[in-house]
Amino acid sequence: MTSPAATATAPVADAPVAAAPFAPRKALLDSVMPLLVDVGVPLVSYYALKAAGMGTFAALAWSSVVPAVRTVWGVVQKRRLNGLAALMVTVNAVGLLTSLVVGDPRLMLAKDSGVSSIIGIVILVTALKGQPMMSAGVRPWLTKGDAAKDSAWQRLSARSAAFRRAEMRFSAVWGAALLGECVVRTVGAYTVPVGTMVWLGTVIMVATMVFAFLVSGRVGAVPMERMIAQAVGTERTADGTR
Template sequence: MTAATVSASTVAATTSASEPPAPPHPLKQALLPLAVDIAVPLGGYYLLHSAFGIGTAAALGITSVVPAVRTVAAVVVKREANMLAILMLAVNLAAIALTFVSGDARLMIAKDSAISSVIGLGILWSVRAGRPAMTAGLKPFVTKGNAQRVAAWEAIHEDAAFRAKENQYSLIWGVALVSECVARLVLAFTLAPSTMAWLGTVLLLAAIGAGCVLGGAAVEPIEKLIAARIEAESALSPAPTADR
């Protein structure tokens, strides 16, 4: 090996070592908390309960470990409340408690509405606490993983108009889920159980659809605020000069 080859290899290795690691993709970074807080507990529950035959209470208890750890870590390390982790933990605990409820078919149908109520009330409480839970899903949906849009989101996040729409989005979802809970509870004791067996699913899908459609009233203004921020920053940036 010649001295020139060794020198070139040394320079290449030094350059490679000095280069900072590539930053994580914004969309992947935004969706990771959703996967940890929602997909892992839910997927783990169905895997343990359906595939391995573990009891409902035990499966829910095991999968509650993830949101519990996330909640404690957020409080201890970041000194902030992880709203999604807290919400999922509350849902799991409520579901565990309800596994011990038994009775006639109407009571068993009615208890399913408690899960929606925990989620809906949890979202509403998060708005009151100043940390709207649905922001975790709203941010990646609006920014679409675009670094410029993510930067604009962060820049205007404390703006009053932005926060109002951010809260409105979570309020819409919270009200939709609580309404579904109330409707399911009332209908469980007024309609035949055979009807509620399929109508309960319809009500849940209707609530999700209402959240998606009505949530647009908050999403569109947020997208406009982000676009306006990007446009303003572009106007302030110096125009490139032509080489002479």
Template sequence: MPAGGARRALVLLVDVALPLAAYYGLRALGVGSRPALIASALVPVVSAAVQFGRRRHLDPMAAFVTAVMLLGLVASLVSGSTRVILARDGWVTALAGVWFLGSVRARRPLVFEGARPLLEGRFRSDGTSWDVLWERSPQFRRIWRVSTVIWAAAMVADGAVRVVAAYTLPVDEVPLLNALLWPVTLVLLQVVNGVYYEIAGLWRITRPPPQTGWRCVGVPGS
């Protein structure tokens, strides 16, 4: 697995699996739902702090998610509401979707930046730099802007489901639902985007067919 993929898998483990294990582990020990939720919510924050301490750098998405989580924790402590903590993941996801949407008209949309380390020069590519493709192909630019809109819509919808679940389902069911929604949303996004890339012709741009032409054959006596 490429280093970038391994790093993303580790982040997913820390930010999704460990908080879930922490919550249900504490509940099994008899800890109340609100303290268990607060403790589990601190896991991604600690992860972000460790990342910053090691690299002296925090990528924008991690900084955004950490800031929203901290705000959610403060709001829950002030309000005293367990439901506010449960809804935190939904608000984080929905706000991230709005951020993705806002990047559509930026110099480079977020999905382009996220896909580039995984695909550029590796998957169905003739080796042409994506910077070159971005500058010379309006179709290439449009594909990544539309893909970013798809991601934004999916994240807002995912966030809305999480918020509704946080205020309607039994408290102990919500953390599990939140964890299960991530793979469902990501798989659907991969399928929808994969179909869109084929239809829109992304791979014809990154790996165009070889040029063919007529070869002149000399005619004896001509």
């Protein structure tokens, strides 16, 4: 928000226009960075610790620490408890403690699929209740830092039944995909060698995300983007005729 004094001069008034193109890049970076940390760091850490002579269970346990710390730190840094972040912290903590007590490396691997299943169930429930959790993640991608598009999102989300259905479809696809990933990874955790499942589990997760991106985009994001563009065009036309 700019102050009245800031809007009084033309050079300052132009600043938001110059800054706007960077908003989608920041949204993309903010969305991808957690994935890189939660997937890349544990995978590299596991094999590095194994190469250093650490046991399978210990390597799995220590490689899970960074994602858990990142999630907690994100909550502390933002000073607000996001529902999904709180869910991930709780499930990770319970799973890690359970694994430490049991001491089974396969349980450590199954714990990750358990996280996916719980998150998937919560996402599905929020979609069915008309409060789709994934909307917060897709909104920056569709509005691209444009104030007019963001305003259109708010109007459509509050008034358009078609837009709300597209929001719910987007979340429902992600919830179903995460549940499917849970089944596949749980079976793999107890049937595939641990060393193989460490990297195979990552492949399964990435494949699931690609599938969810493609399907949720087609049935949810693309229709929402089209409706936002139409709403912005209608608003601009109305402003021009006044």
